[in-house]
Amino acid sequence: MTDQITDPLVEVHAAALAGMKRGPKNLARSVAFYREDMAPDADLSEEEFREALPAYHQDDALLRLWRVQLTEWDFTKSAQWTDTEPRTRERRNFVHELLGLAPETREALDTLVPVSILNDEVVISRETPTLWDASSRGGHRWYWEKYKNYLAEQKRWEADSVASLESAAESVVERLADPTQELPYQSRGLVVGYVQSGKTANFTGVIAKALDGGYRLVIVLGGSINLLRAQTQRRIDKELVGRENLLRSVQSEIDSDYATESDWLEGKFLRHGGSPSELGAFDIIRLTTKEDDYKALQAGIDALEIDKKDRNSPLYHPSNLYASNARLMVVKKNNDVLKKLVSDLKRVNRPLLQQLPVLIIDDESDEASVNTTDLKKPNTKRTAINSWISELLRILPRAQYVGYTATPFANVFVDPGDTADIFPSDFIIALDRPHGYMGARDFHDFDLDPDEERAWSNSHELCHVRDIRNLDEDGEGDEDELRAAIDMFVLTAAVKLYREDKGGLGHGYYRHHTMLVHESRLNADHRALHARIRRLWLTSQYLGEQGNNRLKKLFEDDLRPVSAERADGFPVPGSFEELAPYIGTAWQNIGADDRPVIVINGDKENEYRDADFDGTRIWKMLIGGQKLSRGFTVEGLTVSYYRRRASNASTLMQMGRWFGFRKGYRDLVRLYIGRTEESRGQEVDLYKAFEAICQDEEDFRQQLKKYSVMVGQKPQITPAQIPPLVFQRLPWLKPTSRNKMYNTRLVSQGTPGRLEDPTAYPVTAGKLRHNTTQWLPVIRSLSPGTTTFTHPHNGRLVQVDALTTIIEPKDFLEIVRSLKWQGDRFESHLQYLDEVTEAGDQLDDWLVVAPQHRTNVRRARLAEADRTLSWFSRVRRRDPLFGAIGEPKHRPIARRIASGETTGHEDPVTESLVRPRRGVVILYPVVEQAKVDETIVDGMFDTGRLVTAFDFATPLTARGSGDALVRFTTIDSSQGDDAMVDAGANAVRD
Incomplete structure (x- = not known):
């Protein structure tokens, strides 16, 4: 294809398409009209156009013209020239008909400019x-x-x-x-x-x-x-x-x-x-x-x-x-x-x-x-x-x-x-996930079967995620893992320079190259971390043998195999020796001004000067907290080192600064993230937490999409009915901060495998007596003798004697449905128990365990059940709520049976009671500490004073109506205090 033909072709086609703003017209006639004035000597036939197309790069003028115009015709919602649906094969075919194109030309255009697959908002x-x-x-x-x-x-x-x-x-x-x-x-x-x-x-x-x-x-x-x-x-x-x-x-x-x-x-x-x-x-x-x-x-x-x-x-x-x-x-x-x-x-x-x-x-x-x-x-x-x-x-x-x-x-x-x-x-x-966006799905293997073998070609986690597991005595990340992240930052900087040189991208294509280190929101922690990273940088020897050997191993074990699969056409060095000449420049770009790492927080008078990505070229490691974790775009972010926990899903998600557009270096992106750590008595895996809230977000979007379809020209739900669609997989991680949830109501709370400890028991004699009456059939069915369970507790083996019985799921549900509570604090659990019981295939039975003291101290007779039981003293520390009911030494029984958790000691008695779909109820006759003499009279329980309390744990199979374990709704003040549950109940169960 010669320049004499190429230039007129672009010029005339630009004029022809500009004349089609009201819709596509016959291309041959339009080209002939403009050719007469603009290029009378050029052969601008459709055949010449078709043969020229493959010679054009995607960014060349002719293809840009046609890509823009075809896409506009594809997307137009209310076109007067057609009644076909936007972004469909039917629409594109109709456009070709109006243009009068030959089948070969249509095929060539559709190959170069395929019909958009992006979804509507x-x-x-x-x-x-x-x-x-x-x-x-x-x-x-x-x-x-x-x-x-x-x-x-x-x-x-x-x-x-x-x-x-x-x-x-x-x-x-x-x-x-x-x-x-x-x-x-x-x-x-x-x-x-x-x-x-x-x-x-x-x-x-x-x-x-x-x-x-x-x-x-x-x-x-x-x-x-x-x-x-x-x-x-x-x-x-x-x-x-x-x-x-x-x-x-x-x-x-x-x-x-x-x-x-x-x-x-x-x-x-x-x-x-x-x-x-x-x-x-x-x-x-x-x-x-x-x-x-x-x-x-x-x-x-x-x-x-x-x-x-x-x-x-x-x-x-x-x-x-x-x-x-x-x-x-x-x-x-x-x-x-x-x-x-x-x-x-x-x-x-x-x-x-x-x-x-x-x-x-x-x-x-x-x-x-x-x-x-x-x-x-x-x-x-x-x-x-x-x-x-x-x-x-x-x-x-x-x-x-x-x-x-x-x-x-x-x-x-x-x-x-x-x-x-x-x-x-x-x-x-x-909004739909935009083209070129690197988000949650690019760091998690949502679409892989759990048993499928992970490889560089199919696993996002394997390619992009690196664990931070080792903590020092102060609870900080291990220096070897932090150094590995810094090494990757230097290595990926060198690859970017290599691509600018070898890929024809030109100097400055990668204007910014950054690494974000986020461990805390506290300025004092930022200062300490700055000193730590600076020390690691100064001792890394990137221009010496020791640093060179580390980078070479990291290149061969990590970067090269990932980029070989995911470089998306951008050049990848064939060997470390080919990349080595760029390492010195990378090191210089990052640290030549003696500031390889900078802190962005509220300590500084002019806080945005160091993060002025618009006015300055930045190749730095950034330490930050709130300033860099919401809304602000960290340009060129390639390596993230993340260990900061959060108490709610919104805050945690906003800290995911590694999400974004990474054109030209998607394969180089790495996330170093904290895995299992102790936090407030429970293990926290930040990667799994992100995985869960990302899946919750996907579910939320899918529900919105499902209910956005009009039925009979009317919406299925309105914005006011959205809140019941909010649900989550992690019960310990609220959707948003507590102070923004004052107007919400918990609809359902499911915690499979976890022992729940209700504390909102009533205070009046009538309600207390009613509750004990509901439990009488279970208490009467308890075994005549005790069973001894043996488990480790506080570093030693303890034995727990208990009366036991097995009850049907519907019997337990009938009991808890009929119980009286202080307020509605059990409603969310009840909704969940109703779901897992009605499902029929998630829960087979309940093991009821009534712990008994080994002496006759604190025992009394329950005349209504003709049984003598041990009782437990408790205080309503958050009056009228009890502080806690269950005892720690009893919990291993429930955890082993309901969740399959091992205790480090295999107890034959416990093992004999383990079943795949068995829940556990631990029954506690509770006497308020200040009312012992009123509750135990002549060795007998007064059921008007007795609190018949219990803990329960459903089996891990009990997921309710889906993976979402916790669901919330909002109170509409215009409807009194009624929560908007009806629409949500349908939404979450369909």
Whole structure:
């Protein structure tokens, strides 16, 4: 193919496709029309086009043209030129028909530009939503088109990724109120992405489309720390606001926020080609900058005042709206900042304020924005940030609120009946996993059979995850494991340099190369860890024989076999000797300035200078906690060393900074993560914890997808019915922080194999007597003599004498159903026991164990059962709740039988009672310590004082209705104290 043919081919096809904005037309006729003026001597037949296609690289102009146009036609939802479904083979075939292409040309195009397989975003919406088309308003799509082209041309996004982003942005904007409608309406929604998955790109697209549609004030709540706010401001400035808008308020370029940045100097900021207002659109006026958060306006309120072109019409009338410039601010979720903003807004002309269409974007909306105080209690107020957001919504009647998060549980636990709060009452949109994203599924083997052999080719865990198992006497990670992580950081740095050189990527392709070390949130720990890593770096001898030998072994045992399978076409050194020349440069890039490791936390005055990925090339090891664990993107992250525990799933998931886009180095990514450790008396495996919460998230998304399908033109569930879909596999790890769950109710709590210790027993004589009566048949059936169990306890063997009996699952369920409790604290267990009993194949029977003292001390007769039993003294330490019921020396019996846990001593008696689907109940006649004389009278129990208590453990087979062991719901204050259970009960059982 010659250049004489190639250039005209691109030029004419560009013109032909540009003329098909209303839909595909016959290509041969279009090409002939433009060829006459542009390339009359060129042979631009379809055959020449088809033969030229294989010669083009994916990034060449001709293929980019066709990839963008075919993808746009594939994705178009409401095309006037077809009634075929978007993103289907049928749609693509219809496009080919309209283009009039030969079968051979169709095949060639489909091979190079396959039909997109990305899924639509999942939408849960209120009933009968009113949708509007933002793209048809104002006579232009200025900011969206500029942003879309920037993503495709500057950031080299794939066409289907751009089209998918447009589809998702449209799904949000069409659910906002039409800014030109007469009656004000506030829409509130939530967009759920993945951690580090491009949520900023999505809400930037939403802002672009909303501005084009008529919104004239955009408030972005850019996280709760300066780092995140500044990063968000810069992204929007660079990719949407654009160079001309940034310069409109300064005297010259040297006064720009970004005048010294390489991206600004190299022309990487979006350009409009002139002032948008002079080119038929409108300008964006910034009220915040990269360095400066919102400040009380020095010149009064002029910056927030919007002039009306037609003074006889309201601001929201198209004649005024589309002629007005827009205002944009990115503000931190900070009490003082929001107070200044609200104060200034209140000073704006009130009628104007009531007519102003406003879009509020809340980034990381589960952080700080959610109210954490129970307003149903007397003398309580909203938490500060939530209060200011509520006030913004109150004084801006045309404000639309859209929250963005990757961890949505705190948001859906908001009280739906609190109309002043941020519950997403109008819509919840779950974004699809984006193209090129490296997320939970890339670090866990969810799709592999447990018995399938792991290999580099099929196991994500084997390729990317390395264990931290050894701890020193202070509980810190073993230095050999930390050094191995640092070695991998240096080794992968060398591979990146090798790829720039050998792969034709060019110097600087890998602008950033980072390693994140996260062990604690405490600044003092960060300082100690900094000293430790620095010492390891200085003694690593990377340019000497010892370091060279370590790197060579790591390359041969780890990096080369993984990259051989997963390099995705990027060059891989054939031997360590081939890579060795790049190690010195890698070492120099990281540590030549004597700062190989830097700490990013609140200790420093200018905390984001060391993490300014936009303005500086960073090849460093980073130590951090909260500053680097929520929202903020750590660019170039290749090696993570992670040991920090968390008390809830949302916090833990947000710490997964290793999720993200890793183009060109996916195979090099390594996660060093803590495995089994002791925490509060239980073993914690951080990798397994991540696996569990990632699966919980997948389940949540699958449920959303299932219930997003309309039935009879009506939604199956509305956003207010989402909370019952929240469930989890790990009972010890709550979905979100405790203070964000004050409005939730535990629906079901299953703990197979684990001994549960209920403590909420009643206090009145009638209820206590009732409970004992329910247990009488079981007590009567207890064995006449005791059985002796032998188990290790506190370093020695102990013997436990107990009466025993076996009861049927339905008999036990009938007993616990009929028991009286203090409040509803047993309801969640009861729901679970009901599920495992009704399942029929998860639980065969219950072994009841009634421990007995070896002497006659603390024994009494239960006349109603004609039995003498040992009793146990307990105190209601959390009155009216007991502190605990069960005794530690009894627990090994239940753990061995229910969970199969070995005790280090094989007791023949216990082994004879082990069954695969057997649960255990330990029965405790409890006498309150302060009421012994009232409860034991003449050696007899008074059942009006006796607390018939028990512990229980279901077998490991008892999973209930699925893998989710714990499920929550939310209380809707508009419905009294009723929890929204009905919809959820169906949702979790189907």
